[in-house]
Amino acid sequence: MNRYDWLDAYLLEKPGARKDYKAEWQWFRYLVGGKMFAALCRPGPEHPQYGQRMILNLKCEPILAEHFRQQYADVIPGFYSDKRHWNSVYLDGAVPDQALRGMCDLSYRLVFEKLTRKAQREILGED
Numbered sequence: 001m002n003r004y005d006w007l008d009a010y011l012l013e014k015p016g017a018r019k020d021y022k023a024e025w026q027w028f029r030y031l032v033g034g035k036m037f038a039a040l041c042r043p044g045p046e047h048p049q050y051g052q053r054m055i056l057n058l059k060c061e062p063i064l065a066e067h068f069r070q071q072y073a074d075v076i077p078g079f080y081s082d083k084r085h086w087n088s089v090y091l092d093g094a095v096p097d098q099a100l101r102g103m104c105d106l107s108y109r110l111v112f113e114k115l116t117r118k119a120q121r122e123i124l125g126e127d
Contacts, residue, residue, distance in 0.1 A: 004091050007056070010101065011038055014108050016123030025080075033119045037111040038104060040091075043079055050079065055088040056100075057081055058107040068103065075103075 011017060011030045017037075020029050030038040039057040043050035060068065062084045068075045074093025078086025089095055089103065112120065 004056075004097075004100065006097075007040075007091075007100070007104075011104060011108075016112075017108070032108060032112050033115040033123060035111045035115065037107045041079065047079075054091045055079055056091055057086050057088050058103050059085060059110045060087050060103065060106060061085075061110070064106070068099075072099070 008019070012019060014032065016032045018031055020031065021027070022029055025041065026044075027039045027041040029036050030040075037059055040054070041057070042052055042054045045052060057078050057080075065077075065084065065087050068087055069077070072089075072093070072095050074090040074095050076088050076090070077083035079088040081088075087103070089100060112123070115123070
């Protein structure tokens with residue numbers, strides 16, 4: 001188990017969050033309103049630059065994405081994702097829990113805010 005054993009529960013406690021497994025990618029995806037806000041994966045040996053390390057992909061605003069990459073060596077451009085809008089975090093690295101929680105919150109918020117108002121209200125139980 002890695003030091004982020006709290007991560008799965010943290011992502012799933014967000015309103016409307018659900019988890020699935022995308023077999024063809026071998027990713028666990030975290031979705032809200034059918035849209036991915038996080039993904040957990042381990043790039044295989046065909047991607048040697050990742051060293052088969054477990055990573056978490058998170059959506060991010062481009063300016064903040066760059067900031068996080070500069071601040072933490074274990075935050076890199078998103079694996080197999082739009083590198084401007086997604087970051088990958090090595091889960092065996094040194095990103096503090098508080099910082100990772102903040103990145104997860106931001107990713108969820110960015111995806112949730114793009115959902116229709118109707119979908120947002122349904123997720124929040126306001127209908």
